[in-house]
Amino acid sequence: MNRYHVWTVGCQMNKADSERLGAGLEQLGLVWTPKAKDADVLILNSCVVRQNAEDRVVGMLTSLKPWKESNPGVTLALMGCMVGPKSDELRARFPYVDVFMAPQQFEPLIRLVGDKAGIDPDGCVGPLVPGHPNVTTHVPIIHGCDKFCTFCIIPYRRGREVSRPLDELVEECHKLVARGVREVTLLGQNVDSYGHDLPGAPDLADLLEAVHDGVPELVRIRFLTSHPNDMSERIIDAVARLPRAMECINLPFQAGSDEVLSSMRRGYTNAQYRELVARVRASVPGVAMVTDLIVGFPGETETQFEDSLAMVQDLRFDKVHAAAYSTRPGTIAARKLTDDVGHEEKQRRLHAIEAVQESVLTEINAGYLGSTQEVLVDGRSRGRWQGRTRTDKLVFFDDERDLLGRLMQVRITKTTPWSLQGHLDEAPA
Numbered sequence: 500m501n502r503y504h505v506w507t508v509g510c511q512m513n514k515a516d517s518e519r520l521g522a523g524l525e526q527l528g529l530v531w532t533p534k535a536k537d538a539d540v541l542i543l544n545s546c547v548v549r550q551n552a553e554d555r556v557v558g559m560l561t562s563l564k565p566w567k568e569s570n571p572g573v574t575l576a577l578m579g580c581m582v583g584p585k586s587d588e589l590r591a592r593f594p595y596v597d598v599f600m601a602p603q604q605f606e607p608l609i610r611l612v613g614d615k616a617g618i619d620p621d622g623c624v625g626p627l628v629p630g631h632p633n634v635t636t637h638v639p640i641i642h643g644c645d646k647f648c649t650f651c652i653i654p655y656r657r658g659r660e661v662s663r664p665l666d667e668l669v670e671e672c673h674k675l676v677a678r679g680v681r682e683v684t685l686l687g688q689n690v691d692s693y694g695h696d697l698p699g700a701p702d703l704a705d706l707l708e709a710v711h712d713g714v715p716e717l718v719r720i721r722f723l724t725s726h727p728n729d730m731s732e733r734i735i736d737a738v739a740r741l742p743r744a745m746e747c748i749n750l751p752f753q754a755g756s757d758e759v760l761s762s763m764r765r766g767y768t769n770a771q772y773r774e775l776v777a778r779v780r781a782s783v784p785g786v787a788m789v790t791d792l793i794v795g796f797p798g799e800t801e802t803q804f805e806d807s808l809a810m811v812q813d814l815r816f817d818k819v820h821a822a823a824y825s826t827r828p829g830t831i832a833a834r835k836l837t838d839d840v841g842h843e844e845k846q847r848r849l850h851a852i853e854a855v856q857e858s859v860l861t862e863i864n865a866g867y868l869g870s871t872q873e874v875l876v877d878g879r880s881r882g883r884w885q886g887r888t889r890t891d892k893l894v895f896f897d898d899e900r901d902l903l904g905r906l907m908q909v910r911i912t913k914t915t916p917w918s919l920q921g922h923l924d925e926a927p928a
């Protein structure tokens with residue numbers, strides 16, 4: 500039993516969890532294998548935030564049944580948001596799964612693998628820091644969410660907010676740098692509420708400063724996802740002030756209509772959101788704004804949808820993650836509201852948002868033409884180097900040398916709504 504594979508769907512938090520579980524398994528002597536069916540220990544890290552994500556997990560679980568039955572010695576684990584506090588129903592539905600683990604609950608699998616290998620995990624599994632991280636990686640800083648937006652299943656699956664100690668996070672960043680990491684994204688469902696539950700109540704601004712000053716080898720620091728009600732002046736000021744904090748803020752608005760926002764229990768109005776974006780832009784010149792929104796929320800009228808469309812048109816976001824509403828059993832919306840906007844209509848609204856956003860991005864990205872951008876090179880794609888600007892724009896360029904992890908100056912020669920292309924403006928620093 501020496502090969503493992505983690506199959507992951509869902510958000511960056513799930514990907515970070517998968518990396519950390521992998522680190523624990525490697526401390527027990529397992530090695531990663533790229534193919535799921537070659538693994539002796541296979542973990543599915545699941546997501547239920549939308550119906551299509553849950554359908555993918557169920558499809559994968561179903562397809563693995565014959566494999567597991569003909570390989571009874573392998574260990575199959577289901578982790579993540581599909582596993583709530585109670586897993587009885589899942590156990591009955593998928594009896595061939597050996598272990599069920601809620602998000603971040605790595606211990607049952609670590610213990611099982613340790614027992615099978617005759618190793619006591621208590622003595623030999625240290626802090627779970629990814630062993631082979633990418634040049635850019637994610638660091639979970641706060642788990643769970645206290646907001647209970649009516650459409651969202653996350654608080655029921657990931658629990659209430661629990662922040663990780665500031666010193667532990669700085670130490671983890673040191674370890675990541677020693678493993679080749681150049682950029683970290685500090686991660687939370689609501690990253691702006693970091694620290695309120697810790698002694699002395701440090702906030703995200705304190706953490707940004709501690710990582711910035713304490714780990715100078717990190718060339719870039721990002722964070723996501725923010726909540727409009729918790730994005731404080733101190734956080735905005737930290738982004739403006741700290742040279743290696745990137746000018747990119749992910750601030751979901753979810754709906755443009757005040758009635759829909761109230762029905763979602765988001766806790767702010769259209770005007771308050773617009774005012775916050777204006778304040779961020781005034782304080783952080785050139786900042787890129789990213790947002791999430793839902794179309795077809797229960798009761799959303801055409802006029803209310805047009806309020807969302809107007810937000811996308813007016814606020815000129817650098818990225819919009821738009822999704823059609825899907826009912827998540829157990830949420831407040833599932834219990835109290837009727838999913839009354841039809842599938843076709845949701846798709847029409849989604850396409851309308853995408854069309855507006857494409858034209859906004861065509862204009863925004865055209866503004867980069869002829870400029871020179873600082874790009875952190877994070878990989879190769881189709882024979883070309885790729886990296887990101889400070890504002891998280893994807894850039895492609897050609898060069899024969901090994902530039903992975905290098906900060907390069909790239910002159911932008913071509914733009915599309917989705918990426919930029921260019922050539923090096925100087926030799927590597």
Ligand code: SF4
Pocket residue numbers: 644645646647648651652653654688689726
């Ligand atoms: S802030 Fe709202 S949408 Fe975000 S994770 Fe918490 S409950 Fe879900």
